Amino acid sequence: MKLPRQFYQPLAIGAPAPWRELPVKLERMIHFVPPHLDKLRAKVPDLLRQVDVVLGNLEDAIPADAKQAARRGFIEMAKVSDFGTTGLWTRINALNSPWALDDVIEIVGAVGGKLDVVMLPKVDGPWDVHYLDQLLAQLEARHAVKKPILIHAILETAQGVNNVEAIAAASPRMHGISLGPADLAASRAMKTTRVGGGHPDYAVLADANGESARKKFQQDLWHYTIAKMVDACAAAGIKPFYGPFGDFSDPAACEAQFRNAFLMGCAGAWSLHPSQIDIAKRVFSPDPAEVAFARKVLAAMPDGAGAVMIDGKMQDDATWKQAKVVVDLARLVAAKDPDAAARYRL
Numbered sequence: 001m002k003l004p005r006q007f008y009q010p011l012a013i014g015a016p017a018p019w020r021e022l023p024v025k026l027e028r029m030i031h032f033v034p035p036h037l038d039k040l041r042a043k044v045p046d047l048l049r050q051v052d053v054v055l056g057n058l059e060d061a062i063p064a065d066a067k068q069a070a071r072r073g074f075i076e077m078a079k080v081s082d083f084g085t086t087g088l089w090t091r092i093n094a095l096n097s098p099w100a101l102d103d104v105i106e107i108v109g110a111v112g113g114k115l116d117v118v119m120l121p122k123v124d125g126p127w128d129v130h131y132l133d134q135l136l137a138q139l140e141a142r143h144a145v146k147k148p149i150l151i152h153a154i155l156e157t158a159q160g161v162n163n164v165e166a167i168a169a170a171s172p173r174m175h176g177i178s179l180g181p182a183d184l185a186a187s188r189a190m191k192t193t194r195v196g197g198g199h200p201d202y203a204v205l206a207d208a209n210g211e212s213a214r215k216k217f218q219q220d221l222w223h224y225t226i227a228k229m230v231d232a233c234a235a236a237g238i239k240p241f242y243g244p245f246g247d248f249s250d251p252a253a254c255e256a257q258f259r260n261a262f263l264m265g266c267a268g269a270w271s272l273h274p275s276q277i278d279i280a281k282r283v284f285s286p287d288p289a290e291v292a293f294a295r296k297v298l299a300a301m302p303d304g305a306g307a308v309m310i311d312g313k314m315q316d317d318a319t320w321k322q323a324k325v326v327v328d329l330a331r332l333v334a335a336k337d338p339d340a341a342a343r344y345r346l
């Protein structure tokens with residue numbers, strides 16, 4: 001085990017010191033762009049005004065013969081735009097692939113100063129994070145990158161789920177973890193061909209009571225994994241995310257799945273289609289009525305201690321902390337979005 005004093009040491013001479021606290025950022029949606037497609041890359045300047053994070057995807061969904069074009073396209077899109085407060089991320093290829101090493105070397109060399117986060121797929125354990133951590137430090141030092149590049153792991157193997165606590169705590173470079181329901185389903189031999197979301201056959205039946213039609217209640221296939229991921233991330237002080245929702249023709253199901261994740265503690269989700277941007281924006285911004293109530297709680301207990309009744313509901317030190325989570329998020333949303341600020345009266 002790395003000793004506490006060494007945990008925050010840069011891993012290469014000349015690399016920037018790791019963050020002790022993660023930068024506070026609004027990351028309601030991580031919007032995926034396939035950077036080998038000129039037409040979609042051309043939309044990035046517009047996207048920057050709509051999304052919290054733009055991610056250039058180099059991994060799955062990019063054909064093998066387009067891997068290098070995607071890497072070049074990502075470098076190009078990183079160079080030409082001013083990202084302002086919008087995050088710039090890339091999802092590199094898996095560490096056991098022929099492309100991962102050059103993804104990291106070429107991208108940090110070309111645009112390391114602009115890159116916020118590297119998303120690392122198929123993380124099985126902390127050893128995967130340690131490898132990338134060391135490599136990033138060497139490249140940051142070589143290219144005089146001033147701001148540490150963060151790592152975001154995808155939780156998408158059964159082994160990764162077993163090791164999720166160690167992954168979350170593997171390095172001060174860890175930004176967060178996303179659920180990868182497609183790869184994870186395959187890794188576990190789950191019998192679903194869907195990318196995220198529920199399944200009509202994963203259900204419990206109401207008791208038989210003589211009527212022929214028994215009520216059936218669909219359950220959430222991902223509840224256990226999301227709960228485990230949220231606890232691992234929260235305990236390590238990093239951010240959990242829902243990943244992709246693949247059925248673009250079912251926005252209601254996407255919204256329901258995102259909302260469950262939001263209520264459970266997730267900070268955002270991936271948007272793979274433009275229609276999912278607004279869904280994520282709506283879901284991962286707190287409800288104005290909830291914000292108004294939370295502000296009442298904070299106002300009634302300015303020092304965060306004691307007990308009061310508000311609208312018939314008991315409030316105390318713990319509910320003050322719950323209210324603060326909601327109001328802090330509302331302030332972050334309001335700082336970015338004047339319409340939301342008006343809705344929250346902030």
Ligand code: GLV
Nearest residue numbers: 156180181182183
């Ligand atoms: C995402 O990468 C997934 O496998 O769901």
Ligand code: MG
Nearest residue numbers: 060156180183
């Ligand atoms: Mg995957």
